[in-house]
Amino acid sequence: MFTGIVEAVGQVRSTVASGIGRHLVLDIGQLAERPELGGSVSINGVCLTVVELKWPEAAFDVVAETVARSNLGELGPGGRVNLELSLRVSDRIEGHFVLGHVDTTCRIGRVQDEPPGRRLFFEPSDLEYLRYVVPKGSVALDGISLTVADRSDRGFSVAIIPETLRRTTLVDKGVGAVVNLETDVLVKAVVQRLEGSAGDRDGRLIETLRRSGFEVG
Known part of the structure; x- marks a missing residue:
């Protein structure tokens, strides 16, 4: 992990x-x-x-x-x-839990300068995984823990600070570059648990995520 x-x-x-x-x-x-x-x-x-x-x-x-x-x-x-x-039991967790099991790849569709950083817009090759991408939630892109700024039905964006650009390969990435996506395992667990239940699954999912601190809808 x-x-x-x-x-x-x-x-x-x-x-x-x-x-x-x-x-x-x-x-x-x-x-x-x-x-x-x-x-x-x-x-x-x-x-x-x-x-x-x-x-x-x-x-x-x-x-x-x-x-x-x-x-x-x-x-x-x-x-x-x-x-x-890999994480040790005694280590501080400063990002989020990342398993190292990539879900799919994403193509960078657009790069927008937002001084002093930039915003990157990602288009997953398999849109099925967008159901696990939640605004203000976490994703791992090429192994980097990042916060989702916004999401649409075709992709999502993240804001990158200068320190992240300096310390990672994102500084090399432009439009058309392909990165690995791993969605948050905790969001996956919530979604899959609710989808396995009867009733208004979407409504319960939104309410559960809101109680967990995510901004949804």
Whole structure:
């Protein structure tokens, strides 16, 4: 499990096809702490296991399902990725609970300057996941915990502060770029619980989210 607070930006050394998907080698030397062999690292929001470690490089195997569902298959040598080590029980949670299980990808449809930061507008490749995107709620985009500013029936936007741009790969992203989306597991749980009940599910969902502090409707 992760929090969506990016610890460092790594660089792709190599990526090759393998029998299970792809074999990815990264320079992760910017991390303040070394992961253990067999440990978990969030790579652009995807939870991957360290299969080889020759500091400052680490290797990861990416299965075909993850390649198809995420942007990891688009990476090439020199590409930059967001890194976060897995959460420990004693750690402070400053973002939100991120599992590292990407739901789908999003395309950046528009970039709007809002000095000193900017607003990015995202269009999910699978609109089904918009049901879990709630204004003022959380999403993880390429592993970054962000607050949803607004949502429509085609996508959503987030406001990015300069510090987030400086510390992550979002500074590199423009219109047409593809990022990984993981929606909030707590919102998913609420939605799926209510959809499994009879009655006015939409009304109860809205009321439950409002009581939880979300601004809905």
